Amino acid sequence: MRRPAQVPSPSPRYAQIYALVCQIPPGQVATYGQIAQLLGLPSQARQVGYALFRVAPDSEIPWHRVVNAQGEISYAPQRQGNDELQRWRLESEGIIFDGADRINLKKYRWPGPLAPEKSPRAQSKA
């Protein structure tokens, strides 16, 4: 069932994905394509999602803050309800789903690592 088998040392590419996802602040969400683009991977949105698939639900990574470009959770039978968990967690952070099970990306979309929601101070890193 395509289980992760063993992931002792993921590729550096995945490490970047995980690191970026960890930077998503609570109450906000990012899309797979956005993550990919921020990493310099314009068309590899799939790999971003695939990387998150390898992450355990109890991982330190806020994987639940990543949704697709349509602003909705990607429901898949392979996740066996982890998708529900994702929605539940997002709602816990104050994110509201509309009648179409989608969220307002215009309102919750993560601006990026260079634009924290508090201080729009670009490139103020180190």
Add this chain to the structure above:
DNA sequence: ACGATGACGTTAT
């Protein structure tokens, strides 16, 4: 090494 798959995205109908 090869073929098939997939937590996606974009464009066309």
Add this chain to the structure above:
DNA sequence: TATAACGCCATCG
């Protein structure tokens, strides 16, 4: 707006 098909690239058998 919803549905369908194609493209992209890493991972799996």
